[in-house]
Structures are given as C-alpha cells and as structure tokens.
Amino acid sequence: MNTIQTCYSPALFHLFAEDQAIVVVVDVLRATSGICTAIHHGVEKMIPVAGLEEARRYKQMGYLVAAERNAIKQEGFDFGNSPFHYIDEDLSGKTIAISTTNGTQAVEAARSAQTVLIGSFLNISALAAWIAEQERNVIVLCAGWKNKFNLEDSLFAGGLAEKLLATGKFSTMCDSTIAAGYLFKMAENDLYGFLENSSHRKRLKDLHLENDIQYCLTMDTMTTIPILRGDGLVRLVKEEVSAG
Amino acid sequence: MNTIQTCYSPALFHLFAEDQAIVVVVDVLRATSGICTAIHHGVEKMIPVAGLEEARRYKQMGYLVAAERNAIKQEGFDFGNSPFHYIDEDLSGKTIAISTTNGTQAVEAARSAQTVLIGSFLNISALAAWIAEQERNVIVLCAGWKNKFNLEDSLFAGGLAEKLLATGKFSTMCDSTIAAGYLFKMAENDLYGFLENSSHRKRLKDLHLENDIQYCLTMDTMTTIPILRGDGLVRLVKEEVSAG
Numbered sequence: 510m511n512t513i514q515t516c517y518s519p520a521l522f523h524l525f526a527e528d529q530a531i532v533v534v535v536d537v538l539r540a541t542s543g544i545c546t547a548i549h550h551g552v553e554k555m556i557p558v559a560g561l562e563e564a565r566r567y568k569q570m571g572y573l574v575a576a577e578r579n580a581i582k583q584e585g586f587d588f589g590n591s592p593f594h595y596i597d598e599d600l601s602g603k604t605i606a607i608s609t610t611n612g613t614q615a616v617e618a619a620r621s622a623q624t625v626l627i628g629s630f631l632n633i634s635a636l637a638a639w640i641a642e643q644e645r646n647v648i649v650l651c652a653g654w655k656n657k658f659n660l661e662d663s664l665f666a667g668g669l670a671e672k673l674l675a676t677g678k679f680s681t682m683c684d685s686t687i688a689a690g691y692l693f694k695m696a697e698n699d700l701y702g703f704l705e706n707s708s709h710r711k712r713l714k715d716l717h718l719e720n721d722i723q724y725c726l727t728m729d730t731m732t733t734i735p736i737l738r739g740d741g742l743v744r745l746v747k748e749e750v751s752a753g
Numbered sequence: 754m755n756t757i758q759t760c761y762s763p764a765l766f767h768l769f770a771e772d773q774a775i776v777v778v779v780d781v782l783r784a785t786s787g788i789c790t791a792i793h794h795g796v797e798k799m800i801p802v803a804g805l806e807e808a809r810r811y812k813q814m815g816y817l818v819a820a821e822r823n824a825i826k827q828e829g830f831d832f833g834n835s836p837f838h839y840i841d842e843d844l845s846g847k848t849i850a851i852s853t854t855n856g857t858q859a860v861e862a863a864r865s866a867q868t869v870l871i872g873s874f875l876n877i878s879a880l881a882a883w884i885a886e887q888e889r890n891v892i893v894l895c896a897g898w899k900n901k902f903n904l905e906d907s908l909f910a911g912g913l914a915e916k917l918l919a920t921g922k923f924s925t926m927c928d929s930t931i932a933a934g935y936l937f938k939m940a941e942n943d944l945y946g947f948l949e950n951s952s953h954r955k956r957l958k959d960l961h962l963e964n965d966i967q968y969c970l971t972m973d974t975m976t977t978i979p980i981l982r983g984d985g986l987v988r989l990v991k992e993e994v995s996a997g
Contacts, residue, residue, distance in 0.1 A: 517902060518765060524900055656768055658761060658929040682952045685902040691939060692932055708926045 513673055515649045515666040515685040519611075519618040520656040525648050531640055532622040533669065535629065536652035537661040538709050539590045540612025542629040542725040543575070544742055546592040549631075549733035551601035554741035557613040558606050567606035575607040580709075580716055591721050604741065615652035616737065622648075625737035626745070630665060630700070630725065635732035637672035639745070647673065649686075660692070660707040661726075664700065667693030668728075700726040757917055759893045759910040759929040763855075763862040764900040769892050775884055776866040777913065779873065780896035781905040782953050783834045784856025786873040786969040787819070788986055790836040793875075793977035795845035798985035801857040802850050811850035819851040824953075824960055835965050848985065859896035860981065866892075869981035870989070874909060874944070874969065879976035881916035883989070891917065893930075904936070904951040905970075908944065911937030912972075944970040 516525045535541050544555050558564050561576060561583060568574045568586065575588035582589025590609050607613060619625045628636050628649070640647055649669055651662035667689030673679040674690075681687065696703035701723065704710045713722055734745040760769045779785050788799050802808050805820060805827060812818045812830065819832035826833025834853050851857060863869045872880050872893070884891055893913055895906035911933030917923040918934075925931065940947035945967065948954045957966055978989040 517761060520765060520768075521762060521900060524764075654928070656765060657927075658932070660928040660932055663928075663932065682955065683901075684898070684904045684907075684952050687950055688902065688904055688907065688932070688936060692935060695935060695939075706931055708928050711926065 510680045511644060511678060512646045513649070513670050513679050513681040513686050514647070514683040515651065515670065515689050517651050517658040517663065517685055518653050518656045519615045519650065522618045522650055526621065527646055527648065528623060530622065530646040530648045531624045531626060531643060532619045533626045533628040533636065533647065533649045534612070534615045534619050534652065535649060535662050535665045536609070536612030536615060537629060537665050538713060538725055539592060539721055540607070540609040540652065541627045542631055543590060543592040543595060544607070544627050544735050545629045545631045545731060545733060547595035547600070547605065548735045548742065548744050549731045550596050551598070552595060552605055553602050554604040554743050555735065556604065556606040556741045557616040558608045559614050559617045561608055564606060564608040573603060573605045575605055577609045579610060580712055580718070591718070592724055593721070611652035611654060615650055619650050620737070627735035627742055628665060628669065630668070630728045631730045632732060632734055633665065633668055634672065634729045636734055637669055639734060641673060641676045641678055647679070654709060659709055661704055661709060663689045664693050664696050664703070667691070668697065754924045755888060755922060756890045757893070757914050757923050757925040757930050758891070758927040759895065759914065759933050761895050761902045761907060761929055762897050762900045763859045763894065766862045766894055770866065771890060771892065772867060774866065774890040774892045775868045775870060775887060776863045777870045777872040777880065777891065777893045778856070778859045778863050778896065779893060779906050779909045780853070780856030780859060781873060781909050781969055782957060783836060783965055783969055784851070784853040784896065785871045786875055787834060787836040787839060788851070788871050788979050789873045789875045789975060789977060791839035791844070791849065792979045792986065792988050793975045794840050795842070796839060796849055797846050798848040798987050799979070800848065800850040800985045801860040802852045803858050803861045805852055808850060808852040817847060817849045819849055821853045823854060824956055824962070835962070836968055837965070855896035855898060859894055863894050864981070871979035871986055872909060872913065874912070874972045875974045876976060876978055877909065877912055878916065878973045880978055881913055883978060885917060885920045885922055891923070898953060903953055905948055905953060907933045908937050908940050908947070911935070912941065
C-alpha cells in the first residue's frame, strides 16, 4: 500500500517532504491549468520562476515570459495567467518562463522532490492513472493563496485522492486528504457552483474572468501531464506513460 | 460586519494575526478540552508552557504540572492530557502548569493577540454567544498535529463559524472557514462517527482513550470560557460575560 498526503500550503511542505514521493503541484485557478494547457497545445517547456525580477531577466534574455500577481498580468511581459493565452499554434515548440502569485512558488517549494508533476482538473484522471502505476507515495501540494488554504486546490487534492484510493493500491491516514476527499464528494457534480463563495472565484469574477474559471473547472479535457525536468516543465512522454 | 478567519496550523498564524482580533485556540483532542474542564471545575489558573524543560522548572518550583507528548503522560509529572484528571475537588483554587504536543504551542503562537480564548466542543455555544457580543473580528487557531491540519480542530472551527454567521453579525471570505463549515455540517449529528477515520482518533483509540474522545466530542456541557491573562489561563468572569 502506498500513501497519499495533502499539503495545504507551500509554507508547510517541509513537514511532508519524502525523497521518494511523487509530488503533484496544483494551482487550479489558474497557474497549473495554464501550464497543462500550454504543454498540451505544443509549448516545449515552461520554466517556473518565483520572483518578478528573475522573470524580467528571462525577458531580457529574449524568452517569452508570463507574469501575474494578484490575478493581474504584469506590465512588460507577454502573458498573464489565463490558460487561453496558450491555445495558439504560434507557440508550438517554444519555451516560456512563467511567474505567478502562488503556483510557481509551489513548484519552487517542491523542487527537491525526485518527481514533480503538474496537476489540474483538466488532466486529473490521466494523472491518477499514471500515478497508480508507479507504486510510490504521493503528496499533493496545494499552492493555496499566499500560503493560506484555498478551496479549489483542496478540491483537486480530494478528487485525485478519491481516484487513487479507488484503485485499492493506496491508503491514507492524512487528515488533510480525508477532509479534501469529503469536500470533493460534496462538490464534484458542480465544482463551479460549489466554488461560488470561495475567495478566489470572487476575486476572478470581479476581474471578469468567468470564462477562465469555467475552463479550469472542467475535468478531463486532456491526458497531458507536465513533469519537472531540470529547470523546466515538459511533457511526460507517452512511452513513459505506457511504460508506467 | 465582523470577519471570521480560520488558521489550520500554528506555523501559519503569522499570516492571520490582527492586533484587534479575538483569537480562539482549539485543540479538541485533548488539550483545550482539558483546560476548559479544569477551569470549569475550579482550577484557578492553567499556565501553558511550550517546552518540557520549562515544564520541569515549574515542577521544581513546586507547581502541579501536566505534561504530554504524542498522547502519552511524561514521566515525573502529575498529569497527562486527559480532561478527567481535572474533575477533582482537591484541585479547586490550584494553579497547574501544562505542556502538550500541540495545544500549548498554539497558545504560545497566539500570545501576542489582545484577547486569547480557549475553545472546545464543551463550551462552543457559550463561546459563540460571548464573542457575538464583542463586535470584533475572530480568528480560530487550530492546534492541529505537529503543525499539520487535523480534522477535529477544523470541525470545531466550522461549528463556531456557523454559530457566529447565524447571528448575522459576521461574514467570511476565508476559504478555510468555508471548508470547515461544510465539514461541520456533514459531521455535527455524529462527530464521533465522522472522526472514525481521523488520524488522531486512531492514535488515541490505540491507547484505549475512547472515554476521553467521547467526552471531548460532547457539545455544550459547560459555559465556562478560559481566557489568557498574563502568563495563565483563567475563567472569563460572569460580569465580563454579561457586560459583553
């Protein structure tokens, strides 16, 4: 039996870290949904950078750079944090540096892990299927909001955990995972409605980003799984997927 | 409108701290249930101390001292962490120093707040009633388990939040509070059953502490509210309660 744990805040990840575990980083609204979308639509590599200054250095080096803070695209960069930016044939084969309020900080916190995957509702079943073949422990790292718990990332953690537990290959004694599972079961038939009152949905609604939210809360629109290799997130290739 | 926030880990409390807020510290199984019980049954003061070495100094000074780690009473001290220790007429008027795995660390984290109250299911409605009269923001600080989220403290946070929201005097934009409220509504008719799978209930069950758990999960058995004054937790006196 392998175990599942859920960490609700990048600031607490040191309490969870296990060398051998697979870490799934999630920032549903919107960073990891965007990364999944970019890699799925042909972007070669996404380089997560924590700080805006580092993002500016990438810009100066000639990279395409996405930079968002508090849900708003930062001036002088190519993209903000909308997944729709990346549905663009011209980006095929490109490398893009990305810095966001929470998601890229979470990748940074997880960097020491042997395997770091990027999760979102878009690829949740594909993720569960691949992970279930690995015979390794799993830690879901929720990006949250500025190191605080958020609902949408926890719902994803609960959903992934439910799918893994259903395989019979995993167990959990982790209260965060149990709580997230309960929340997911309440919400799964209407994620959008369930998140009506959540803080970040309100934040994005005020910015007229309802389309982004609908897109990010739609399950299983792709089977692409981004994985951290060296400095960047790339596609976990089909051979790896089928090889398990 | 005053606000309600919930902090799931003492290690994240710095993200929440507001000078003027009332902080409710909770460690349902079992530290804050024990503190409520002690003060209710006539103990004059409970001095929370974070470390065992400090606890030993109190012992050397002649104090009665409770000391628990990982649910087990530590050798050389008078009490462990069972609330039943404190249902004892001989303790009336006494001062007891107490050091536990999580609860006293949480009080330590909250110490800078202007008002620190001790919560448990035993006094949840009395707490809600008093707080509702104060016209101040509230932060529930869950002691958790070694800085990780736990279910029972979150359920308490959800229950207190539901009671406060029902007064119409409070609102919340805090996702941890919203999630805790959903969990409480699922669990409130059978807290004991709901926690069947929780990590700490299993831990205590293995130590044959089922009676303690039943006791700690019974709502509204007292109206006593412990409050931090200087170095110790004492009874919030009736005049303060009725004066609001």
